[in-house]
Amino acid sequence: MKIRELTIKDYSKIIDLWTVSGLEFKPKGRDSRKSIQGEMKKSSCIYLGAFEKEELIGTLIVTDDGRKGWLNRLAIHPDYRRKGIAKKLSRAGEKILFKKGIGIIALLIFDHNEKSQNLAKSLGYEEHRDIVYFTKRINPDI
Numbered sequence: 001m002k003i004r005e006l007t008i009k010d011y012s013k014i015i016d017l018w019t020v021s022g023l024e025f026k027p028k029g030r031d032s033r034k035s036i037q038g039e040m041k042k043s044s045c046i047y048l049g050a051f052e053k054e055e056l057i058g059t060l061i062v063t064d065d066g067r068k069g070w071l072n073r074l075a076i077h078p079d080y081r082r083k084g085i086a087k088k089l090s091r092a093g094e095k096i097l098f099k100k101g102i103g104i105i106a107l108l109i110f111d112h113n114e115k116s117q118n119l120a121k122s123l124g125y126e127e128h129r130d131i132v133y134f135t136k137r138i139n140p141d142i
């Protein structure tokens with residue numbers, strides 16, 4: 001398994017992986033080709049991919065807002081789960097953020113997503129049950 005930065009040439013592989021992984025994503029909004037292409041040009045947003053030979057088997061988006069780092073869109077192909085790949089991708093993302101001087105990394109995980117919550121705990125993340133997530137959207141697809 002190899003980890004490398006993804007480019008827009010990998011877009012269709014990314015979408016196929018997110019679909020087969022059952023990840024909730026926004027193909028008409030921030031996960032459209034145009035939007036992802038724009039994000040990939042920013043130094044604050046790095047798309048990592050895990051590959052087995054030429055097959056994309058894992059993704060992780062690593063972002064920072066200048067104050068805090070975020071790990072997003074972590075998805076592993078169902079055939080490759082429970083092999084530690086999510087852990088390896090997350091560690092690779094953390095390394096990028098720590099190198100940038102970011103000292104805090106945050107994850108947003110649905111309450112029903114027990115696997116991801118276990119993963120976060122196994123990586124040493126602290127759970128905050130006292131925080132409620134608010135958003136404002138310019139349209140529902142974003």
Ligand SMILES: CC(C)(COP(=O)(O)OP(=O)(O)OC[C@H]1O[C@@H](n2cnc3c(N)ncnc32)[C@H](O)[C@@H]1OP(=O)(O)O)[C@@H](O)C(=O)NCCC(=O)NCCS
Nearest residue numbers: 023074075076081082083084085086087115116118119122
């Ligand atoms: C969640 C997900 C990324 C885990 O990927 P993975 O490569 O299988 O995870 P790892 O093998 O690195 O597992 C690391 C730890 O996560 C937890 N974990 C992973 N899968 C689990 C499962 N099915 N049940 C319970 N805990 C699980 C365990 O603590 C595990 O450590 P262990 O194997 O030593 O017990 C993967 O199941 C997935 O892609 N799910 C669908 C998309 C998704 O929900 N993404 C996260 C959005 S926030």
